[in-house]
Amino acid sequence: MWNWLRTPKALVAEQESVDQLAETPAETFDPKIVIITGTSGAGRKRTAKELSAALGIPYVIPYTTRAIRSQERDGEHYHFISEGDFQAMADKHAFIQSVHLERGRYGIAEVELVKGLEQHNAVIVVVNHEGVRAFREKYGEDALRIFIYVTKKDIQLRLEREAAPFDLIDEYLGNYTEQVVYKRESEFLIQNMDPEVTVQRIKEFVETRISRQI
Numbered sequence: 001m002w003n004w005l006r007t008p009k010a011l012v013a014e015q016e017s018v019d020q021l022a023e024t025p026a027e028t029f030d031p032k033i034v035i036i037t038g039t040s041g042a043g044r045k046r047t048a049k050e051l052s053a054a055l056g057i058p059y060v061i062p063y064t065t066r067a068i069r070s071q072e073r074d075g076e077h078y079h080f081i082s083e084g085d086f087q088a089m090a091d092k093h094a095f096i097q098s099v100h101l102e103r104g105r106y107g108i109a110e111v112e113l114v115k116g117l118e119q120h121n122a123v124i125v126v127v128n129h130e131g132v133r134a135f136r137e138k139y140g141e142d143a144l145r146i147f148i149y150v151t152k153k154d155i156q157l158r159l160e161r162e163a164a165p166f167d168l169i170d171e172y173l174g175n176y177t178e179q180v181v182y183k184r185e186s187e188f189l190i191q192n193m194d195p196e197v198t199v200q201r202i203k204e205f206v207e208t209r210i211s212r213q214i
């Protein structure tokens with residue numbers, strides 16, 4: 001089902017002559033995956049949520065087995081599920097991509113992503129660098145990499161302000177150097193100083209890439 005949404009453009013072009021897809025306007029075959037990535041604590045999820053509202057395209061929330069934190073809400077930050085439920089979804093090949101990190105497993109449901117593409121021709125996801133690689137392999141240049149970062153000091157200040165646990169702050173700061181190197185591999189790079197400015201600038205960038213599709 002909806003294999004064409006996952007098919008590289010060149011292959012889609014080949015198929016056009018043999019099935020009903022030839023009747024559909026060309027831009028329909030150019031779905032965009034707007035990937036928000038970057039350093040943990042940089043504001044990726046918040047940006048994704050606000051960008052989704054600003055652009056009117058869905059933010060596909062991942063499933064995770066990690067423990068929910070006190071300020072998080074199920075279905076908003078993640079769909080928090082048990083290891084058994086995650087495994088059942090994995091067994092059914094329900095995830096378009098997934099990753100196993102120290103804290104838990106994370107995955108984006110293919111059916112939800114495809115529904116978003118079907119309805120809006122673009123979706124927003126928030127993933128780490130492994131997820132970025134998986135989406136680039138599947139969608140090539142139609143997967144737009146937007147890298148958000150802040151300074152280490154800012155991460156610390158923001159998390160402390162929210163009374164985040166010390167071990168989480170330590171972990172984010174410890175992973176910073178390893179994560180920030182991927183900023184070179186992105187189409188759009190932004191230091192998230194002011195959330196409104198960040199969303200506006202990403203919106204402008206994305207609109208130039210998807211304006212004819214939505």
Ligand SMILES: Nc1nc2c(ncn2[C@@H]2O[C@H](COP(=O)(O)OP(=O)(O)O)[C@@H](O)[C@H]2O)c(=O)[nH]1
Nearest residue numbers: 040062098099103106107108126127128130131
């Ligand atoms: N590859 C991949 N990464 C994901 C997925 N869902 C979430 N992530 C990333 O995995 C990391 C999880 O780290 P964690 O500290 O638990 O979550 P955070 O506080 O939400 O960043 C973050 O960088 C997420 O953006 C997914 O489906 N695939």
Ligand SMILES: Nc1ncnc2c1ncn2[C@@H]1O[C@H](COP(=O)(O)OP(=O)(O)O)[C@@H](O)[C@H]1O
Nearest residue numbers: 039040041042043044045046158192193194195
């Ligand atoms: N530009 C900003 N200025 C101040 N605080 C911010 C900014 N962007 C995000 N935050 C806050 O930083 C924290 C981490 O944001 P979050 O979206 O969870 O980050 P990530 O998903 O990258 O780990 C949140 O409390 C968020 O509201």
